[in-house]
Amino acid sequence: MKKTETKKTIHCAIYTRKSTDEGLDQEFNSLDAQRASAENFIASQASEGWVALPAQYDDGGFTGGNMDRPALKQLMADIDKGKIDCVVVYKVDRLSRSLLDFSRMMDEFEQKKVSFVSVTQQFNTTCSMGRLTLNILLSFAQFEREIISERTRDKIAAARRRGKWSGGMPVLGYTVPEGTTKLVVDPLEAERVRAIFDLYLERKSLLGVVAELDRRCWVAKQWTTRKGTQRGGRPFCKTSLHRLLTNVTYLGKLRYKDEIHEGEHDAIVDEDVWKKVQALMNRNGRSGGGEVKNKFGALLRGLLRCKPCDCTMIPSHSTKPSGKRYRYYVCAMAQKRGWANCPTKSVPAGEIERFVVDQIRCIGRDSDLARKVMEQAEVESRTQIAALANEEHLLLKNLGLWQTQLGEVLRKLPAMGEDSVMLGILADLQDRIREGEKRLTAIRIESDQLARSKVDPDSATETLAHFDDLWESLVPREQAELIQMLIQSIEYDGEAGKISIAFHPSGIGVIEQRLLAGAAE
Template sequence: MKEKTKKTTLRCAVYTRKSVEDGLEQEFNSLDAQREAGENYVASQKSNGWVLVPEHYDDGGFSGGNTHRPALQKLLEDVIKGKVDIIVVYKIDRLSRSLLDFTELQGVFEQHGASFVSVTQEINTSTSAGRMMLNILMSFAQYEREIIAERIRDKIAASKKRGIHCGGTPVLGYASDPVTKKLHIVPDEAEVVRKIFNTYEEIGSLAETVVQVNRMGYTTKVFISAKGIRHGGKAWDTGSVHKILINTLYAGYVKHYKARYEGEHEAIVDRKQWERVQALMNSHSNGTSVRKSRSEVTPLRGVVFCGHCRSVLTPTYTNKGGKKYTYFFCQQHSRNPEHQCPLRRIPSGELEGMVLTLLSGVLQTPMLIQETLLAVKEGQKQKIAELTRQETEIKKHMQKLKDGLIDGTTDFDEIKSTGEKLVVIRRDIQAMDFTISTEEIMLAMQDTHALWKELFPAAKLA
């Protein structure tokens, strides 16, 4: 058996990660320290043919609990493309704190001939001992992550029981003290909150409250996120007003799941009024103002828009007299009753019928038919190639089993099951070996209703 030629040059990529963004603005931060350690390690292995790739793979402000990190994804792409032979990190938890995620990453590395090295833990996955040590350390890393998460949850629960607000999206009417983190009232914003509660209690209609608040010239809370992005400052709609009316903070409470506790912050709304508003909203719970629309499964979800105001058309349904009616409605009008749009709702059957009529014309264009034919043939070719590859592997395995009959290492049941697999594969190859014509593609595309049903079996024309 011919041995593989060992690579004389091993391209090394240093990956760094920091969970929080604090300190990244410094001239020499944690990412720089990790990179320096990795580069020094690569330099120490120069005699073994290790060279550093120029690309930087740095994830600042990303958790190790998942793999949704831009630099990590770029690293994986380069590994798959064969641009990286060794991944170097300061510690294994820089790459991932999840054992499941790390196992998947390691699978990608091994599949494309890449190794993994931890500078401070002397782990090299090119050896069996290194792989064993890696699995042990990753188990401890995941355990540590779960313990930290559990402690954070317990701390939040304990803090809320003591009435401490634990952050989150800034709330209209309050601001958080940068030092003590305690909530204090913002007078101008608090006045808007009181106006919303008073208006709703007086009118008793969520939709009409939205109209009145917008006419007063008030907007949602304006704030700048930690990443410097401006949020809020928009007109009110039913959803944003509803969130204000049900927020327990305004009555001086702190909520934790279904429980609520006496808060250390000052209330903006009188508790008796807050309770009256909750009772009023509960009495209107059967109305369309506060009820969430029931969504309907449809392939047109998110792709059809109102021709008058360009708002998205949302699918929903209703039951009347034991019969189900599905339709699309203008989402903007449902959120803001003052929104002037002549389109209120349209039956889903009519809308899907119009789409099918337009689709039938598009599907009959010569260019699309030709492209479809080529795509079918290419898919057929790829499927046959894959089945043929599987057939070859099964035949090789069958030959090994037959050779094992001599020394008695072969199980007859395994020979039987392997033979059955071979029969199925050959049958599939034969079934895929067919000829399709342009006329057959044209006939298939003429029946748009059948095509629609095939593509979207859950959707039914009303």
């Protein structure tokens, strides 16, 4: 005897909604008409096991623009309890007029394995075509979410560019009075911030300052949110201290991504103190003090390049069975593509490091050679300045064009409403202008640094003559720092046996400062 298959019962909830309460007092109103249509549809699916639940989810006089509706809340609660297998509505907009809300509900339905049916629009997620339609609608919802995110980011960027605090937890030294959105200096905390900066200049080490802050029982900023939640108040660590010491907020400025703008708030730290701290941290690296570790003691790390392959040469080493270590600089291309692809391959580290230092010494001992080296460096500097000037000219031209186009879009936007194409063009123009302004700032900073790095050839020659004495007075870490500041790049051609050294004109100024500091001591 053939066994009869039993259909699974599909418990269907009917949701109805009307924006106004007009006509709801009639014997057969709009909500009744929606329910009747839905019941007829469910009855047509009786062979599939569909059954209409007796509970009525009716929202009369409620907008579909939000989810603050009693019947909808009850519907979602019953879905959470597993009472519902399918939600049936007369039209999609009865459930929601907001794509974002609709998307959230569809996500919830999918998680609870609840189907959704729109009677008059043939929208049914129990079949493949219905799911395809759902995916199309959700794609538009995703687009709307991205547009809203872009608008929010643009508002934050615009506020930061005007120097306004855009919310969040304030940093140590500042508070935000209730009912305002402006940073105000907290006198007691401000004194503590200035003391921390002075401590770092004194201790020259992040760990040393952290230890002293622990001894004093000083902690990071404590803050109570509007909801009464306590935030912060933790002891300092290297990371949080580094973040404090590099925060431009203490200069009376605000940072947005890589941009820095003048803020509306008062500064806490003197600019001279700030610059000294940043210079010390740059010299010490992220460790903020102590010895900057260099695994292989590589003096030319980041400077040496393989000329034939036009790529970096990386410090490496090998250890013999006797335990003796041999250091090398290896061509990155040779490592990646095989040794047969590079004529240079590798070079003993000690030999090329001694050669570079000896070349600098020779330059210092030969005034004519020193003058030629500085003249070549100046030529290279002028070439870079000219290239930056050309780039700045082109960028200013493009920024003017983009600003004009942005003005035209903004004038057209009110008449076109929330037109997706126009909003896309607007977002693209804003991104171009933002990136262009960022690059323009970088160009001007770099040009200014190059212009200020010019050194008088006579003064440079005299300074290089003292390189020998200075070099011998430095510890290995300081020698590596000096080489990094003095030399721009080193090209090694292993096939031809040639080495080319390009100098930073500003590096001569570093030697002068070191010599003056030594004389003062």
